[in-house]
Amino acid sequence: MDIFKGFKLKYRSYHVITPQTGLLFDVRGLTVSEVDRIRNSSLIPSKVRSIINQVVYDVLQEKPKHIKNINDFKKSITLKDREALLYGIYHSTWTNNKEFIGQCGSCGEEQVLKVHIDKMFNINPYPFSENYKNAYEVYRASGGEENLPVLDKIIYEEKNKIDDINEEGYIEAPPEKKSVINEELLGEIIEVKSKKKKEQPAVNKFDILSKKVEIKLPESGIYVIIRQPTIADEDDAYLSSPFNQKNEVDLAAQTLMIDRFEEREDSGEVNIVNNRADIIYGFQSLPVLDRREIFNRYFDEFGKYQIDLKSNWTCKTCGEANILSLNIGPQFFRMVQDEA
Numbered sequence: 001m002d003i004f005k006g007f008k009l010k011y012r013s014y015h016v017i018t019p020q021t022g023l024l025f026d027v028r029g030l031t032v033s034e035v036d037r038i039r040n041s042s043l044i045p046s047k048v049r050s051i052i053n054q055v056v057y058d059v060l061q062e063k064p065k066h067i068k069n070i071n072d073f074k075k076s077i078t079l080k081d082r083e084a085l086l087y088g089i090y091h092s093t094w095t096n097n098k099e100f101i102g103q104c105g106s107c108g109e110e111q112v113l114k115v116h117i118d119k120m121f122n123i124n125p126y127p128f129s130e131n132y133k134n135a136y137e138v139y140r141a142s143g144g145e146e147n148l149p150v151l152d153k154i155i156y157e158e159k160n161k162i163d164d165i166n167e168e169g170y171i172e173a174p175p176e177k178k179s180v181i182n183e184e185l186l187g188e189i190i191e192v193k194s195k196k197k198k199e200q201p202a203v204n205k206f207d208i209l210s211k212k213v214e215i216k217l218p219e220s221g222i223y224v225i226i227r228q229p230t231i232a233d234e235d236d237a238y239l240s241s242p243f244n245q246k247n248e249v250d251l252a253a254q255t256l257m258i259d260r261f262e263e264r265e266d267s268g269e270v271n272i273v274n275n276r277a278d279i280i281y282g283f284q285s286l287p288v289l290d291r292r293e294i295f296n297r298y299f300d301e302f303g304k305y306q307i308d309l310k311s312n313w314t315c316k317t318c319g320e321a322n323i324l325s326l327n328i329g330p331q332f333f334r335m336v337q338d339e340a
Contacts, residue, residue, distance in 0.1 A: 019124065020228060021129065022131030025062065030093045038051060080302075080307075096116050104315035106320035109318070111316055123307050124307075211228065218289055238252060251284070261273040
């Protein structure tokens with residue numbers, strides 16, 4: 001017998017605009033059964049991720065029309081997007097006033113830090129996606145009151161500045177508007193407009209899922225093509241191999257951004273390595289400087305577009321300024337284990 005029959009259950013919810021794909025979701029808080037499901041999940045990494053993905057999908061109250069099932073969902077959002085959704089679930093499940101232990105980076109003293117999670121939140125969105133403008137404008141038009149200044153700025157500047165770029169690509173902003181110009185964003189707009197004029201089809205820069213970046217590694221001379229992986233890519237990688245040891249899990253995670261390796265011979269022949277196991281083996285064989293180049297370029301092109309939870313605090317013992325930085329993934333699991 002359904003004891004809630006006749007009652008309309010209401011959940012706390014939170015609107016999330018994903019930082020990389022710019023999709024708008026409305027997520028609700030977790031139920032007791034969902035918390036127990038996560039808490040009692042298997043320790044095998046692929047199983048844990050499968051349960052998390054399913055639970056995240058299940059709490060979506062509103063989602064884009066093109067996402068009709070969980071497979072569409074996995075192909076539509078990135079790993080950084082999932083972190084944003086976990087934050088939304090975190091926000092709508094538990095209270096925002098938290099206490100953490102901070103350790104001073106100078107004197108080593110620990111102290112209790114009382115913070116408000118909302119006030120720690122910051123988003124650095126991928127600014128070239130049409131999805132951002134659409135999702136954010138829909139959210140605001142539907143009565144959403146929480147504004148994201150960074151998105152307001154991007155949308156405002158593009159609307160007011162794109163017409164101020166003449167045919168030669170020069171900026172013709174009126175003097176009273178110069179203070180709000182985002183030079184980096186305008187540079188990207190100029191570049192894309194120039195490519196359109198020359199009719200040179202390129203990678204769709206406005207969609208992070210189709211973006212690929214080619215790197216010639218400085219030490220080995222091998223070419224690597226990097227991308228931003230989706231949840232579906234993560235699923236494929238973990239389910240296709242028995243990653244049970246922590247070092248194997250770490251390697252799998254580190255190499256998800258690698259789409260393929262290419263060895264280009266002087267003769268013109270190209271040896272392509274795109275099998276996941278071979279990619280992991282090849283990655284382990286790279287010189288340290290090559291690995292560093294991959295990580296640095298990934299961060300610059302993809303990884304910096306994400307959410308951050310940071311707060312400044314001052315040590316009461318020595319007066320040193322410190323930063324409390326939370327990783328939403330581990331923090332989410334800690335909340336599931338400790339507070340549910």
